[in-house]
Amino acid sequence: MNQLLEQLRICVENGKENRTSPYPPQMKNQDGANELAKQALDAGVTPGDILNLALVPAMDAVGQKFAENKIFIPQMLLSARAMSAAMIHLKPFFQSGEVKRKGVVVIGTVMGDLHDIGKNLCSMIVEGAGWEVIDLGVDVKPEQFVTALDTYPDAIVGLSALLTTTMVNMELIINSIREKYPQTKVTVGGAPLNAGFAAKIGADNYSKDPVELTGWLEKIAV
Amino acid sequence: MTAFTQFNIPLRELAVDPQAAAPMLGYDSDLPEDILAMVREVMDKTTDCYDIRGGYYILDGLTFDNDEHSLLVEGTNFQTGKIIFHQLKHSEQVALFVCTAGVGIEKWSKQMMTNNDPLAGFIADIMGGVVVEAAIDKIQQSLSNDMKDKGLKITNRYSPGYCGWQTAEQHKLFALLPDTLGIRLTESALMQPVKSVSGIIGIGANVQFNPYTCRLCEATHCVYRYKKVSSIR
């Protein structure tokens, strides 16, 4: 495999963002994801190969290590940051349609709720796994999800809530979505939720963390 | 009803230990050196973001209902659920409390999230929670000291949303609290600023304080489970 892609994969897996970033200490003063992605493009590597042969496998490995309790959220975020440093160089190719991602995930914290750190973590990891993420923010009303689906009719929807008083709004949102888009898959998450609650409100899935979430997305992606 | 006892606490008075963030950051032991250094860096950069305020009202004239597991005070009927009811039922008075770390830390965190430093944003978010917990610890300690002088004891603090007490009961609690602290409750019972806590503490000669709070709680998957030993004495 291309040497640059291999180096890029290692940088993202270890959270090395760019040359000046001090983390991880053992990679000090070396090129990071930012420089290597640019070098790879300049050397004629296709943006699709950069995404699928370096970035996605790196984030897969990160997810795997997280699932095995070998690394924790902070390291995962460093990798996500390195990943986005590389992605900046790929953005024009996503826009032109030259590179395709696995699909679109529309995500948001449900109306009445303002907690966004957990949702943000999910967005970053899902994006790292090769999906396009449309983040609608916090306190998102049912009609905002429906409007997003008007633009991305094939999108999968992710709902987040952190209080028992707001998780009940998930059901309202799911009902609104299904009225217009009965086929849309909806996944839910957040501290007070569980699989039983998800099933009861008609969600297709509950995941306890972003890594479980990407695993589920992988399964339903065709 | 006594006057509201209010505290404005400078961050340095809390002497927050960065290791207190370890369970919330996902670690089951101490933070490794590199992550600890990052937490310290975020703490240094955010010292001016905090506006820590809190306080309590002490209320008496309590009526306990053993069948309903509820507590009537100042015309408000708190349905605390069984677990909290049994901890409070020997109280002669209760203290209703709220405390916030302010909105600044939330804003800083959000800014980092969008400025492509998600790790700093995440750490700041977690520290906001750690700080407000440390602040309410300090307030509770002060209450405990005052009561000790009067020969009284206090219970642990209990919050709506824990141990079977519905989060929606925040509305009842807030109806009894002053709005001088700048904490707002949304229709969905969420406090704004988000880094805020609220709840109740029992006071009396025959109440008990349990340093191991987790034994009472049914949240078996909580990251804090069995890690939290109260510092209040």
Ligand code: B12
């Ligand atoms: C730290 C904390 C606090 C801090 C900070 C709050 C904050 N979140 O900013 C403080 C001390 C301020 C606090 C206050 C309160 N809290 Co609190 N808090 C917690 C705690 C311990 C961790 C929350 C957290 O930040 N986790 C870290 C983040 C990254 O995790 P996360 O948001 O859950 O997201 C992860 C997953 O859920 C998942 N996920 C999230 N979204 C999505 C979406 C999808 C689609 C998927 C698939 C997955 C997914 O992936 C994320 C990453 O792994 C939880 C208990 C726990 N162990 O989770 C209680 C908890 C959230 N709090 C709770 C409560 C009740 C409160 C209070 C109402 C108590 C009170 N009366 O004072 C207040 C409310 C504050 C307010 N503004 O109104 C309850 C909420 C449930 C309920 N009963 O309503 C919890 C669950 C504790 C419990 N009782 O079990 N809290």
